[in-house]
Amino acid sequence: MRILTGIQPSGKLHIGNYFSVMRKMIEYQEKFDAFTFIANLHALTTFSSKEEQYQNTLDAVCDYLALGVDPEKNTFWLQSDVPIVTELSWYLSMSISVSSLSLAHSYKDKVAKGVSPNAGLYYYPILMAADILAFNTNKVPVGKDQKQHLEYTRDMAVRFNATYGETFIVPEPEIEENSAIIPGIDGQKMSKSYGNTITIFDDEKKIKKAVMSIVTDSAEIDVPKDPDSSVLFAIYSLFLGKEEVQKLKDRFATPGLRYGDVKKELFSAIMDYFSPYRTKRAELAQNKDYIKEVLRKGADKASQAASIQMEKVRRNMGIR
Numbered sequence: 056m057r058i059l060t061g062i063q064p065s066g067k068l069h070i071g072n073y074f075s076v077m078r079k080m081i082e083y084q085e086k087f088d089a090f091t092f093i094a095n096l097h098a099l100t101t102f103s104s105k106e107e108q109y110q111n112t113l114d115a116v117c118d119y120l121a122l123g124v125d126p127e128k129n130t131f132w133l134q135s136d137v138p139i140v141t142e143l144s145w146y147l148s149m150s151i152s153v154s155s156l157s158l159a160h161s162y163k164d165k166v167a168k169g170v171s172p173n174a175g176l177y178y179y180p181i182l183m184a185a186d187i188l189a190f191n192t193n194k195v196p197v198g199k200d201q202k203q204h205l206e207y208t209r210d211m212a213v214r215f216n217a218t219y220g221e222t223f224i225v226p227e228p229e230i231e232e233n234s235a236i237i238p239g240i241d242g243q244k245m246s247k248s249y250g251n252t253i254t255i256f257d258d259e260k261k262i263k264k265a266v267m268s269i270v271t272d273s274a275e276i277d278v279p280k281d282p283d284s285s286v287l288f289a290i291y292s293l294f295l296g297k298e299e300v301q302k303l304k305d306r307f308a309t310p311g312l313r314y315g316d317v318k319k320e321l322f323s324a325i326m327d328y329f330s331p332y333r334t335k336r337a338e339l340a341q342n343k344d345y346i347k348e349v350l351r352k353g354a355d356k357a358s359q360a361a362s363i364q365m366e367k368v369r370r371n372m373g374i375r
């Protein structure tokens with residue numbers, strides 16, 4: 056069973072990223088044929104500068120390795136290192152209509168915001184389909200926001216198979232429903248674009264500041280608090296086992312709880328949880344040769360897997 060996902064390198068990694076798809080891919084590498092790549096070609100659709108593009112990509116690689124992506128078990132590469140996928144995206148573009156692409160939320164939202172979109176943004180779902188179909192993928196774990204992109208991918212696979220003969224596995228999405236409910240410090244979904252994140256590898260002061268500014272209601276100390284509507288409770292629960300969650304619930308229900316105290320505890324819990332990863336991350340950042348080697352090997356493995364599939368695609372299209 057091959058499981059594949061791509062992650063856009065978009066700056067500082069936060070706990071919302073970690074507790075959704077990322078942790079899953081790290082668990083899956085133990086059981087499945089895991090493929091994970093950094094989608095730096097997709098990141099070009101929101102390009103700012105080459106320095107930032109490069110740095111974000113490198114940061115994403117270090118983040119993932121530090122948090123436990125094991126390149127021996129998980130084929131791990133940079134999207135741009137396997138250019139054969141862009142060739143496939145061209146072939147796949149024959150299996151989707153312009154009118155259907157125009158309905159993509161990701162594209163429509165940008166247009167609605169007044170952004171004049173480049174063609175790359177429009178083409179985004181096709182490249183993403185190629186990312187998936189080039190590797191004979193069975194399952195794709197993604198966040199809720201990627202649901203439509205997976206539908207496009209499936210549509211293209213089905214249409215291609217109908218036109219050119221059986222070529223692609225039609226992949227199953229595995230939608231991470233949970234990721235939508237990891238709230239940021241203001242209570243909206245945690246997202247870099249809302250500026251409400253708790254980052255993982257920043258310096259302690261920044262992380263503490265974010266934790267201390269988690270929104271709470273104005274309930275007095277001597278009244279019971281409602282855990283179910285509490286952002287603080289939701290975030291803290293991520294770091295707790297079942298029994299500990301229940302204990303925290305009871306503490307909320309008992310008058311006398313101070314939110315400030317709970318925030319301080321949460322901050323310690325976060326630092327404890329990520330401390331080994333932070334150490335590893337700092338070591339990795341010093342070890343450029345190792346990173347280069349990991350990416351080279353990953354690109355080799357990924358290229359090999361894609362080449363087999365591409366032979367079939369070209370043959371079925373009459374290219375060879």
Ligand code: TRP
Pocket residue numbers: 059060061062063094097182183186187195196197201204
């Ligand atoms: N579009 C995805 C995101 O922004 C990233 C991505 C690119 C991806 N290619 C993919 C995810 C292929 C899964 C499979 O999150």
